Amino acid sequence: MNRLDLIACHECDALLRKPHHAQQMNTRCPRCAALLFRSSATRLDLIAALAVAALITFLIAQGFPIVELDLNGTTSQTTLIGAISVLWNDGMELVAVAVFCSTFLFPLVELVALLYVLMPVRSGVVPPAFDLVLRTIQFVRPWGMVEVLMLGILVTIVKMTSLARVVPEAALFAFGGLTLMLAVVVMFDPRALWDIADALRPSPAPRTPTHGGIPHASAHRR
């Protein structure tokens, strides 16, 4: 039996045989009905293009001021990193680290890691440290919270308008675009890349047609 033909359910650990053309179908665990593959997994080009666009938008969002405050002729503006450094200098180191990780470090790591694996896999090559990079994506994904930051910024702007004139700057629009792009990017399941990489890698053992007693994952076309 070739272990590359098998998949373990991430919810209940049931050992299942991979369906053929798993990336083109929604595939569920027959025991607990957890979703094993999404049918959108083959849209590598779309996800790669969106990841590039999101990375460029990310750099704009981080490099430019978010808003400018005008209070009786005195203007003030800051970038996200500037706001984080103010938090740090005001003695709120823990909050500063949490904001830095969830709105800068983890989204950046996810986008760079996704491009690192997507680009070579699209060309039929499995890059070095492929498994480690995919596990890194799965680790950082729940901690990226750009959309929470966006909501916080909008609430703050509404509250600040009663105190000062608020002028939206480039990073505010960039964060808005980034929130939408990341929402699509995170719908892509990186586990699908493992399946594609298995097909690209040389097989470690000869394949045999029998898989005694191991059930098929149930596949459903959309």
Ligand SMILES: [Zn+2]
């Ligand atoms: Zn299961």
